[in-house]
Amino acid sequence: MENLDVKNTDLSLCKTKVFEKVFDLHAPLLHNFIYYKCGDSDISHDIVQEAFIKLWENCKKVLLLKAKSFVYTVAKNLFLNLVEHQKVKLKYHQVSTEELNYESPEYLMEEEEFRERLNRAIADLPEKQRVVFLLNRIDKKTYAEIAGMMDVSVKAIEKRMHLALVSLREKIDHI
Amino acid sequence: MNKDFTDDTFLARWLNGELSVEEVKAFEQSEDYNYYKKIAETSALLEAPFFDKKKAFQAVLQNRMAVKSKSAFPYWSYWLAASIAIIMGGVFLFPSETTYKSQLGEQIAFNLPDGSSVKLNSMSDLSFNKKNWDRKRELNLNGEAYFKVIHGSKFTVHTQQGDVSVLGTEFDVHSRDKYFEVQCFKGRVKVDFKDDETILKAGDAVRFIEETKELWTFSQQVPSWTKGESTFENLPLKEVILAIERQYAVRFKVKGVDLNQRFTGSFTHDNLELALKSVFLPMGIEYKIKDKKQILLFRK
Numbered sequence: 001m002e003n004l005d006v007k008n009t010d011l012s013l014c015k016t017k018v019f020e021k022v023f024d025l026h027a028p029l030l031h032n033f034i035y036y037k038c039g040d041s042d043i044s045h046d047i048v049q050e051a052f053i054k055l056w057e058n059c060k061k062v063l064l065l066k067a068k069s070f071v072y073t074v075a076k077n078l079f080l081n082l083v084e085h086q087k088v089k090l091k092y093h094q095v096s097t098e099e100l101n102y103e104s105p106e107y108l109m110e111e112e113e114f115r116e117r118l119n120r121a122i123a124d125l126p127e128k129q130r131v132v133f134l135l136n137r138i139d140k141k142t143y144a145e146i147a148g149m150m151d152v153s154v155k156a157i158e159k160r161m162h163l164a165l166v167s168l169r170e171k172i173d174h175i
Numbered sequence: 176m177n178k179d180f181t182d183d184t185f186l187a188r189w190l191n192g193e194l195s196v197e198e199v200k201a202f203e204q205s206e207d208y209n210y211y212k213k214i215a216e217t218s219a220l221l222e223a224p225f226f227d228k229k230k231a232f233q234a235v236l237q238n239r240m241a242v243k244s245k246s247a248f249p250y251w252s253y254w255l256a257a258s259i260a261i262i263m264g265g266v267f268l269f270p271s272e273t274t275y276k277s278q279l280g281e282q283i284a285f286n287l288p289d290g291s292s293v294k295l296n297s298m299s300d301l302s303f304n305k306k307n308w309d310r311k312r313e314l315n316l317n318g319e320a321y322f323k324v325i326h327g328s329k330f331t332v333h334t335q336q337g338d339v340s341v342l343g344t345e346f347d348v349h350s351r352d353k354y355f356e357v358q359c360f361k362g363r364v365k366v367d368f369k370d371d372e373t374i375l376k377a378g379d380a381v382r383f384i385e386e387t388k389e390l391w392t393f394s395q396q397v398p399s400w401t402k403g404e405s406t407f408e409n410l411p412l413k414e415v416i417l418a419i420e421r422q423y424a425v426r427f428k429v430k431g432v433d434l435n436q437r438f439t440g441s442f443t444h445d446n447l448e449l450a451l452k453s454v455f456l457p458m459g460i461e462y463k464i465k466d467k468k469q470i471l472l473f474r475k
Contacts, residue, residue: 023232032223041224042377052235118217137218158184165186169210
């Protein structure tokens with residue numbers, strides 16, 4: 001697949017190659033975005049699929065440039081309509097850092113304990129703060145990018161990030 | 176607002192390296208600084224769950240084809256891709272029913288009219304109406320079965336104990352006599368038992384032993400019995416013994432052993448001696464294999 005210029009509005013989403021490129025470009029982050037909301041990978045998979053099926057059904061009507069905001073809007077609506085809002089525990093895989101191997105067992109245990117406490121505190125964050133925090137920390141998205149995904153101002157994202165950090169700090173009473 | 180912070184975006188800007196040198200210096204003096212530093216560093220190590228792009232795209236492609244021929248299901252039924260295993264007791268016989276039945280020590284696999292696949296564990300039967308499948312997607316099960324439901328399909332499994340409805344999924348149902356167990360491996364299923372309604376997510380399981388409800392979670396990807404092994408989680412010994420009887424076509428005689436004690440563990444399907452050892456040895460129960468495949472159980 002050659003470089004796909006998203007500014008080339010002649011490209012039709014109804015072409016499988018174009019569609020696949022758009023999928024590759026946006027599906028993984030959309031999945032994470034929904035996952036941070038609900039903590040359930042099955043639900044986020046289904047929502048991503050459903051959103052892209054809708055995009056395909058409407059491939060004649062949706063401009064390539066608008067594909068991203070289309071799937072995000074559909075996914076957000078699906079999430080609101082379909083998910084029973086239950087408190088789900090978020091699980092994260094930790095990246096093992098090699099240098100940790102040289103640390104003492106006590107240090108490793110404390111580290112592990114801290115990670116668990118942090119995980120719990122993140123799971124307890126209000127949904128909007130959690131999404132902002134994780135999109136920034138895990139997906140390394142800038143505040144401007146997150147603002148685009150959530151349809152709010154950059155300032156609002158910065159406030160959520162600040163609040164997220166403050167509440168994480170409050171929940172974690174010792175290091 | 177915390178006194179440390181000049182405004183309500185302070186930490187966000189700190190994390191982004193947007194503070195002035197003076198601001199950073201002042202912040203580093205504060206007692207909370209180490210906490211924030213540690214939170215920032217540790218959270219950068221987090222990972223999102225794996226998203227298989229290729230697989231997900233294939234699923235969308237397949238659905239795309241289905242969409243063309245205007246699907247018979249409302250769009251929410253796409254949710255229903257899951258696998259379920261059910262064990263139940265009691266058969267209902269209706270005319271013109273298709274019935275699959277497995278014998279002692281036998282497992283069979285087949286597909287339902289919608290393409291969903293089923294595996295039956297030993298001494299189980301499953302019946303449904305092939306002709307009316309499109310109108311009446313209902314199955315009757317006696318015994319244990321593992322269902323891998325095709326994406327977007329929906330049906331209900333009836334047992335004498337309770338009903339299991341696909342909310343999109345892979346699941347295992349086990350229902351015999353007074354025993355009813357459902358494990359959900361993927362997606363979601365709804366379990367109706369008398370007045371009780373339980374929604375299971377992937378990794379959730381429920382069972383009713385003489386009407387007492389127990390919930391637990393598990394981590395296998397498919398039921399172990401489809402892989403030549405039976406695994407039990409905190410199950411009364413008498414159910415475990417029945418499972419060995421069905422698997423190896425043997426009979427047990429029990430003397431002075433409490434059959435209500437619970438067993439957690441597994442037994443293999445291809446070596447009786449080994450299977451007996453792995454169940455009874457840890458429980459401190461002696462066994463003796465007699466002729467005609469009769470096994471005597473007793474306390475030491």
